Amino acid sequence: MAKTKHIIPPYSKLMSCRILPVFLKKPAEKGIFFLKKKAAENDEMNESKLIPSMIVPALYAKAAEEGSEYADKILAMEAANLIAYWPLWEAAGVNADNYEGTAARDGTYVGATLGQTGIGDGHTAPLFDGVNDTCEIFTDSLSAAFNGEEGSISMWMRVANVGVWTDGIQRALTRLFCNAGNYAYLAKWSLNNEVRFEYKSGGVGKYIKILGIETTDWFHIGYTWTKNGDLVKGYYNGSPIEEGQSGLGAWACGGLDGTRTRLAADFIDTNLFSGYLAHVAIWTKALSDADMASLGTV
């Protein structure tokens, strides 16, 4: 079942609007639903009589409860090409909400410790223990929406402790895996202090490294690929890591593989990440440098 998108601008922008923006989606609808319910209880009230001054505070309260300005930024960025966005800010439960709005692309937490300190957007993030925690994100809906030829991934990561950087284990952040010759992969690498992005299409692998990372703080990583533009690029805290790589192969894939498409793990039970992840989003378009720069700041 499709959910509507959760697009809502900051309160200050809402207050400056004389007419409610037409793109208000889920939080707005929830607020309206509440008021509709009230209206149903009182025959004198109907939707046509609702005025923005009544609705806006309800919207803002709902947005404050559910969203954040950072989430709004993701939702507003190339919205037509955003296919999944897991903020990972749940405090309980096994459902990892796809905040993009398509319920069929919700993820499932397995073992993660929810409710840990987040990136600074007022929300929490999950800790993955590096032993047996993951978040399953494969769904038929995601597989159908994913575009191996054009796309982007954005996420925030933080290792559990400084020792993770030198533990010699390749720890997956996410792999969108079709087959051995076609996938997009982000991992804390087995070599010290390194994160790698790999995009493989038609058996041709292109990979980009971030070297010398020692931080135990949150940082942002992004990755884009475009067959039309013949370019893959990686980003660290919003900045391009290098010029990018060209010579991409032809993506040949019948759909994502459910056993290897997940967060914080690879394959079924291997290469589990030891640390925190937040705000994982996937687009079917290569975002611009400016977009990634924006995503690299809270």
Place this chain on the structure above:
Amino acid sequence: MNRQYYGIEDLGMVKEQRDMLFAALKGLGRNNLHPKPNYRNHWRIRLDGKAMIFEGDFNDEDWTVDSMTNWLSQVFEVNPHTISASLASTGYGPTATFIRNGAKMRMIAFGGLLTSWQESHLKALAYLKANKLEWEIFEEL
């Protein structure tokens, strides 16, 4: 009740026995509807499919040799008196090897039976790091 990590290793079972054991292990745990996912029993399986590490909420008495022997006898529908066990200590925690017509299975309580989750977690991580070739995939790019 204590949340910690345990490991099981097949030492001489046939596949059908191992599958039966792993399926039974996945059903263990005393808090599998807990709102926090980390309290629910969850697991990973070694690359060769012959060992499993799981984490969940358990009572310490669930993992004594006697209770394990009784549990195994029920899983495999054998007389518990035909199962014996030998205990050992490792740097990762105490182990118990269960024997019936030869060693069949080894169990480890990471960090020990009365340890904290943090200690158990550290021991499980250390074990995995020391045995990474058996548990992790390494790619050369």
